Amino acid sequence: MAFSDSAQEPAAPYGGGAASPKRVRIRHFQQAKRDGVKIVGLTSYDYLSAGIFDRAGIDFLLVGDSAGNTVFGYDTTLPVTVDELIPLTRAVARGAKRALVVADLPFGSYETNPREAVHTAIRFMKETGAHAVKLEGGERSAEQIRHIVEAGIPVMAHVGFTPQAEHGLGGHVIQGRGAEGAEKLLRDAKAVEAAGAFAVVLEMVPSESARAVTEALTIPTISVGAGPHCDGQLLVWTDWAGFTTGRIPRFVKQYAQIGQDLEDAANAFREDVSSGAYPAPEHEYE
Numbered sequence: 001m002a003f004s005d006s007a008q009e010p011a012a013p014y015g016g017g018a019a020s021p022k023r024v025r026i027r028h029f030q031q032a033k034r035d036g037v038k039i040v041g042l043t044s045y046d047y048l049s050a051g052i053f054d055r056a057g058i059d060f061l062l063v064g065d066s067a068g069n070t071v072f073g074y075d076t077t078l079p080v081t082v083d084e085l086i087p088l089t090r091a092v093a094r095g096a097k098r099a100l101v102v103a104d105l106p107f108g109s110y111e112t113n114p115r116e117a118v119h120t121a122i123r124f125m126k127e128t129g130a131h132a133v134k135l136e137g138g139e140r141s142a143e144q145i146r147h148i149v150e151a152g153i154p155v156m157a158h159v160g161f162t163p164q165a166e167h168g169l170g171g172h173v174i175q176g177r178g179a180e181g182a183e184k185l186l187r188d189a190k191a192v193e194a195a196g197a198f199a200v201v202l203e204m205v206p207s208e209s210a211r212a213v214t215e216a217l218t219i220p221t222i223s224v225g226a227g228p229h230c231d232g233q234l235l236v237w238t239d240w241a242g243f244t245t246g247r248i249p250r251f252v253k254q255y256a257q258i259g260q261d262l263e264d265a266a267n268a269f270r271e272d273v274s275s276g277a278y279p280a281p282e283h284e285y286e
Contacts, residue, residue: 082124155196160175
């Protein structure tokens, strides 16, 4: 996977890790859709993981409010605050030299009115070094998106299943099913595009509904459980890497089992200390 810097320079890669130190920009998302190049994203919540994913050529890193589950141990994303996400976003921005860093606006920080939304977005941009923000909601959030974009801040939108509204949606329910659901999904996606979003996340929707949205929009669609027809894919890294325990969403493919590896390493360390095998002579100072 590679982004091109311009139509005249097709060999200039983006997303190629060490092959290109150039920063991924929102204009490259538009170019990727035009050229049929898949966009790759992961969540990240700290400096170390951000650096690893950046070197691997991941195109964008989302500092998601999923940190509520993965970092803070909340049952949902709803309790997460701006003050909790800002230091995480700052750490990711420091670790990412090439990837686009997107800051998630948490529940309660943008819904009241566009003025509040712009204020929250400005805080993230000034205090973290992020390059864009993300917020949930289609038609209901279009006015907030428009004002944030007019303030000069790029916005990634998020429609379909929106975790911040899970109680209103009746739980983790697939969206965009049936003719009525597909029509609503398309209306929401078109609303955020018209408001100025540079990309839109489609979460937990049928593949064919996502295909219809992708074909109808000029901005890229990013799938979170929306099938293969979107312009890019995004996963929560702790799910993707086998860090998360318990129920894993159907759409997640696990590329590692880091959680088990860490548990095995901790057990080995405990046993070595208990038996006196660690520290050995090679670990001592003379």
